[in-house]
Amino acid sequence: MKICLLPGDGIGPEIMAEAVRVLRALDLDCTMEEALLGGGAVDATGDPYPEATQRLAQAADAVLLGAVGGPQWDALPRALRPERGLLAIRQQLGLFANLRPAILYPELANASTLKSEVVAGLDILIVRELTGDIYFGQPRGIETRDVDGRQERFGFNTMHYSESEIRRILRVAFEAARKRSGRLCSVDKMNVLETTQLWRDVAIETAADYPDVVLSHMLVDNAAMQLVRNPKQFDVIVTGNMFGDILSDEAAMLTGSIGMLPSASLDANNKGMYEPCHGSAPDIAGQGIANPLATILSAAMMLRYTFARHDAAQRIENAVKKVLGQGYRTADIHEPGMRQVGTREMGDAVLAALQVEC
Ligand code: NAI
Ligand code: MG
Numbered sequence: 001m002k003i004c005l006l007p008g009d010g011i012g013p014e015i016m017a018e019a020v021r022v023l024r025a026l027d028l029d030c031t032m033e034e035a036l037l038g039g040g041a042v043d044a045t046g047d048p049y050p051e052a053t054q055r056l057a058q059a060a061d062a063v064l065l066g067a068v069g070g071p072q073w074d075a076l077p078r079a080l081r082p083e084r085g086l087l088a089i090r091q092q093l094g095l096f097a098n099l100r101p102a103i104l105y106p107e108l109a110n111a112s113t114l115k116s117e118v119v120a121g122l123d124i125l126i127v128r129e130l131t132g133d134i135y136f137g138q139p140r141g142i143e144t145r146d147v148d149g150r151q152e153r154f155g156f157n158t159m160h161y162s163e164s165e166i167r168r169i170l171r172v173a174f175e176a177a178r179k180r181s182g183r184l185c186s187v188d189k190m191n192v193l194e195t196t197q198l199w200r201d202v203a204i205e206t207a208a209d210y211p212d213v214v215l216s217h218m219l220v221d222n223a224a225m226q227l228v229r230n231p232k233q234f235d236v237i238v239t240g241n242m243f244g245d246i247l248s249d250e251a252a253m254l255t256g257s258i259g260m261l262p263s264a265s266l267d268a269n270n271k272g273m274y275e276p277c278h279g280s281a282p283d284i285a286g287q288g289i290a291n292p293l294a295t296i297l298s299a300a301m302m303l304r305y306t307f308a309r310h311d312a313a314q315r316i317e318n319a320v321k322k323v324l325g326q327g328y329r330t331a332d333i334h335e336p337g338m339r340q341v342g343t344r345e346m347g348d349a350v351l352a353a354l355q356v357e358c
Contacts, residue, residue, distance in 0.1 A: 012066025
């Protein structure tokens with residue numbers, strides 16, 4: 001088990017340290033090596049995804065990432081921005097399947113801004129295609145063009161998907177649905193966009209291989225609405241890169257706590273990159289108050305999806321539930337009457353919960 005650690009910027013190193021302590025405590029037979037990605041990498045090498053990092057990431061079975069970016073790099077040209085590093089690694093490793101569970105832990109029932117009866121018990125999974133769609137399509141750009149006889153700026157992007165790109169992400173989603181409730185909702189905009197008409201056609205074709213999964217379809221605007229109206233009608237949602245970007249953030253917020261949400265991005269062989277859904281939180285970086293649980297839960301997803309160590313993953317997830325039950329809360333999920341702790345103490349609590357269990 002070769003793991004590449006990319007702590008990144010802002011709170012990245014603080015939350016990564018806790019996830020690493022948890023992994024070490026499990027006594028797995030793994031090696032962990034650290035490298036630079038994002039703003040820190042730009043500062044040190046002039047490249048948000050330096051070659052040494054590329055070599056390490058390509059040689060590893062899995063990558064665990066903190067977060068990248070921060071205001072000090074916002075003025076850089078697009079090619080040098082920390083986020084470029086993130087896009088580059090996803091593309092280079094072929095991480096086309098982004099899995100984002102949105103789970104509302106009963107202990108955090110009041111964290112959501114939605115009524116508790118709407119979100120109580122929420123446990124859904126968004127499967128987002130990550131390496132295609134309008135985010136990568138060519139041609140793209142901003143040019144000065146002739147528009148009705150006037151010279152003005154003109155912006156353009158291209159949405160496209162091949163049949164095989166659609167089919168492989170749908171298979172990931174069908175497999176996930178099969179292991180859960182057996183319900184899959186495919187989200188598109190087939191009434192307007194040809195690319196997503198193809199998406200729907202391929203979804204219907206692929207369903208023939210999964211007779212045990214009930215496939216439904218929804219237009220993306222309605223899906224956005226249904227997610228806040230009645231999110232529990234969904235189990236697994238699958239969609240393209242752009243719609244998935246938006247819907248997965250929306251779904252994340254149903255749980256009210258960005259500091260709790262892990263994610264996995266997988267290639268065709270279950271090699272993967274695992275990271276919390278949140279960013280580098282520059283507003284609280286260096287203060288030791290960030291919530292490390294999203295990163296710790298990302299490490300659990302890594303054990304589950306890349307290494308098939310379901311036992312170890314389950315132990316981490318149980319430990320997280322246990323510390324929430326014990327009342328440990330970082331500032332982002334704190335409520336009156338609970339025990340407010342910092343990043344390190346939350347890590348300590350998870351370690352203690354793990355030890356009790358074994
Ligand atoms: P953010 O997710 O970093 O922060 C949003 C809010 O949530 C802030 O108030 C922050 O303090 C809080 N927060 C985030 N994670 C937390 C945690 N673990 N514990 C407690 N509170 C937490 O999003 P924002 O502010 O829009 O972006 C900050 C930087 O992060 C930007 O440079 C952005 O580009 C980058 N970013 C990086 C991502 C990545 O590396 N995958 C994803 C999203 C943003
Ligand atoms: Mg996003």
